[in-house]
Amino acid sequence: MSAATAIRPAAGPPAERGPAVAGTGALFRFALRRDRVRLPVWIAVGTFMVVLQSVSSQALYDSPADLAAYRASVGTNAATIALAGPPVGLDTVAGAVAFEISGTVMLIAALMAMFTVARHTRADEEAGRTELVRAARVDRHAPLLAAVLLAALACVLLAVAIGAAVTASGLPAGGSFLLGAAVGACGLVFTGITAVAVQVSGHTRPAYGIVGGLFAVAFVLRAVGDIQGNWVVWTSPVGWAQATHPYSGDRWLPLVLCLAVAAAFVVVGLALLDRRDLGAGLTQPRPGPATARRSLLSPLGLAVRLQRGALVAWLVGLALLGVVYGALAESVETLIGQNEEALLVFGNPDVDRLVDAYLGTTFAITAILASAYAVSAVLRARAEESADRAEPVLAGDEPGGVAGQPRHRRPARFRADHGRVGGHHRAGAGGAARRGGGVLADGRCRGRLRARDLGGHRSRGRAVRSAAPAGDRAGLDGGRPAPAGDHVRRVVRLAGLDRRPLPHRLGPHDAARGVGRRPDRRFARRGRRPAGHRLRRLAPARPRPRLTVAPTRALEALPPVTRSGTGGKASNAPGEARPSGQPFRVGGSPAARASAARTGS
């Protein structure tokens, strides 16, 4: 056995255990390398949004009178408070900036944390990469620790970037860094929540669902607390982060709460990791049926089955949201009644109309969320392609299904089926209906045009980029004076097309007058043209999307101005919603998430 001597002796007795975090460093560096583009984009988008808000607010509220009117309108508007945050510090421009943007950018931070942690833990595990890694000298906690460290680093960098950039834009340094820290702290809490969610669920998508759902719950709880001005705020991580009151109270203590809770979640996640097998969640899968039911035996049936869970979860979530918003309607009257300043500015407002305006806005928010679902349903088709699961379906020979289509049209049919599931959601989604329909039409349309590049990258980007704006087209189409259309229009403005500050977008006076009926003179005077204006001008000429091919083709031929739609504030340049030339990935594109972040707020 002379050859055996060539082998190096083992590094130490086998009983010696490795350090509990062995491999974390190497995995962290590797994760950093994998996300070297992704994370800077997230951070840049978040920072840019705050800076943009800072610059535009400073330009708009250059006189004390402007600011006073702003304060009066915001302090009485339940919808604004529900969307933004606690109405504090509104006597300064800086406070107004924090009020308007903090909620949105906290969502960005939470999504960044969620995608970062899940991508390096559950997604790798689901794909089988973690098995390869953990067979090496890597502690079982190391992948989770590395992912948490990476997400934490991103949150810290986002905090610092926001602090520095907003200070540079002319706001007080102390408050700016506190605002950044609050955003980062919110991200850290959701880092922790994701660390637990990826242990609970055996798959990535449900983990996203858990975290996204918890963010929605947290956001609604803080909205309830802020509108009623009570303790409910303190049940929500978003509420804690916003309770820092940057530029006014400058309270740092709530951040300690965030950090403690984030750390506790990570510890729970690590403990749960010890209690489960690789690749498994906390529950064992139960056996399912041995044979397929008839309803499953078509591409559409498969799409329905694959999306069943998400569909039910969204429906339940939106119904609950409706209950909460409805229950808050009473608070609208109380708010306006209490605010003397508002009575001074608006005279004696018609309370019923204010409540209507509030309810309209909440429907609009629900509509945005419903379209977020529609977008994700269409993107699922793309995910199926990437995972090579589309191929056997497309190769199938099921009559009346995909194979009933001419060969070049099969991928289109496949995507349309996924889109159809998204579209079915519209039944209960009010204003979302036409958005969903539009996305569906677009999914089909894109599918047609990109029929032959199954697995290619280009169509991936295009699907992401175009799906949401198509929803806008759908929402704005037809020139019908339907109330739902009105709401959607306002939503589009809320979603970032309209750069005016919040009260102008949905202040009571604005809402009572019928928002969006007229071009905005203020911008016309300044020589700027809000994207929403162009949208409205174009809107009546647009055909309503249908499931037939011809109208979608007509949609296709439209100029790409609407593309900037849900690209959001960060990418408002017409026709360009693709930051830093990064190719899009399904469920992975920063811009897609940014747009999801916009629509989700």
Next chain:
Amino acid sequence: MTTAISVSGLVKTFGATRALDGLDLEVRSGEVHGFLGPNGSGKSTTIRVLLGLLRADAGRVRLLDGDPWRDAVALHRRLAYVPGDVTLWPGITGGESIDLLGRLRGGLDPRRRAELLDRFDLDPRKKARTYSKGNRQKVALVAALASDAELLVLDEPTSGLDPLMEAVFQECIREVRAEGRTVLLSSHILAEAEALCDRVSIIRLGRTVQSGSLAELRHLTRTSIVVETARPVSGLDDLPGVHELRHEDGRAHFDVDTDALDGVLRHLLGSGVRSLTSTPPTLEELFLRHYGDELSGNGAVREPAEVRS
């Protein structure tokens, strides 16, 4: 001879499914041990328990004199693993993946890495998303073989390789054995196990049904014989251990239980043997005899006793 892997009475359940049901496995240091069984018999589950990726519900598991769950990190310094279905990071090149895996394991020999890349004809500059299944498999194989691990755990490592690459793989495993390293090779490709393995364990439904050297296992099986004799052989039917006898063109074809071979040959000598072909039992036949009940569906079900485990 020391023992590299020692497993007894291993049980692992997933919900209501009993994936491992009292499995035994013993791998001696320095041998290539075949781990054979049909799909779903529990090979990968066993290997994952051995790697500390799954926690055993019951039974005793020792790997390189350590506890695979508790001492995972220390033990993994001394072993290398190739999963049956290799998934890599889509945006990372094959070469980077090899280096990462090597680094996480504790370093690899760059000279050996280059040599293996050459032998397996693998382009390390391609991103993993462009690799075929076979090429992803090669990435994991190169990372494992370029290491100095004293134990290689290979879970159906050739499932995506073409015959040419399979030959390269077999060559590599022979070199590894010559260096005195231990290999646990799970497979359902019997030719591969026959070509490489010193000993094999056959499992089925989460339980070991047979274990031993190929010679030992062959002892339990039948040899196929074709004999041409001057006079027609008679009375073969009456001999113990003779099966499936048929006569064609003056030749007798039959299978004989290996332990009855002597008596049969003595009987044949009386008929004037002109030519005799004896085919040693292949692992394939061995396998079929063990899993015949499953492979033949509801047809000829063999009694478990016949397996003689």
